[in-house]
Structures are given as C-alpha cells and as structure tokens.
Amino acid sequence: MVNSMGRKGLFIDYEYCTGCKTCVVACRMEHNLPQDQFGIVVSEVGPWEIVPGDNHWQYSYVPIPTDQCCGCAERREMGKLPICVQSCQANVMKFGDIDELAASMQEKTKVVCYTIE
Numbered sequence: 001m002v003n004s005m006g007r008k009g010l011f012i013d014y015e016y017c018t019g020c021k022t023c024v025v026a027c028r029m030e031h032n033l034p035q036d037q038f039g040i041v042v043s044e045v046g047p048w049e050i051v052p053g054d055n056h057w058q059y060s061y062v063p064i065p066t067d068q069c070c071g072c073a074e075r076r077e078m079g080k081l082p083i084c085v086q087s088c089q090a091n092v093m094k095f096g097d098i099d100e101l102a103a104s105m106q107e108k109t110k111v112v113c114y115t116i117e
C-alpha cells in the first residue's frame with residue numbers, strides 16, 4: 001500500500017463538469033502559456049448511445065491536468081487555491097490532502113486525481 005501522508009492533489013468530480021473550459025483559460029492566463037500549450041485540457045468523450053434504442057448515452061467532459069501543471073505553486077505559497085479550482089463555477093474541482101479528498105469522494109464514480117506534491 002502506498003503511503004500518501006501529506007501528499008497534495010487535485011481531484012475532479014467530472015460527472016458534473018459542464019465542459020465550459022473556464023479552468024483551461026484561467027490556467028493559461030495565470031501562467032502566461034503560449035496558444036498551443038495547456039496546464040489542463042478538457043476532453044469530450046462521446047456522445048454515443050451505449051445500447052442502441054436504450055437511450056443510455058456516453059457523453060462526458062473530462063478535465064485532465066497536463067505535465068505542465070505546476071499545481072499553482074506560487075498561488076498556494078500565498079495561501080490561495082489553484083486558479084482552476086477557484087474559477088470552476090460548477091465546483092467540481094478540489095485541491096487538498098490526497099487521503100482526505102479520496103475519502104470524501106468514495107461514493108463518486110467519475111473522478112480524476114492528479115498528484116501535485
């Protein structure tokens with residue numbers, strides 16, 4: 001079993017992600033990234049009907065931090081949240097202790113976890 005004591009991470013409950021990409025824009029502006037580079041991207045999965053005629057669809061927006069995510073280290077040193085977390089109006093992104101976040105999301109089925117430190 002991996003000991004994750006004290007490790008920080010970004011948890012994204014993407015079931016309720018609207019695909020608005022505010023996090024993408026906020027991250028790029030905060031870190032002054034070039035047009036073709038991103039700290040986080042939002043992937044669109046679907047739509048497709050899983051069982052034809054069943055009206056059960058795969059259609060998700062999945063935010064994925066990239067290797068250029070620095071965890072907004074400078075903001076956190078000032079006691080602020082990562083800008084993607086702060087700017088998400090759907091409140092699906094959380095930053096904090098990995099163990100605590102994992103415990104709070106035990107009932108969730110659609111979660112992305114990105115370890116920051």
Ligand code: SF4
Nearest residue numbers: 027039069072082084
């Ligand atoms: S934590 Fe900061 S650097 Fe990482 S994706 Fe969010 S805004 Fe971008």
Ligand code: SF4
Nearest residue numbers: 017018020021023088
């Ligand atoms: S994570 Fe939040 S800000 Fe980013 S696309 Fe989803 S709803 Fe929008």
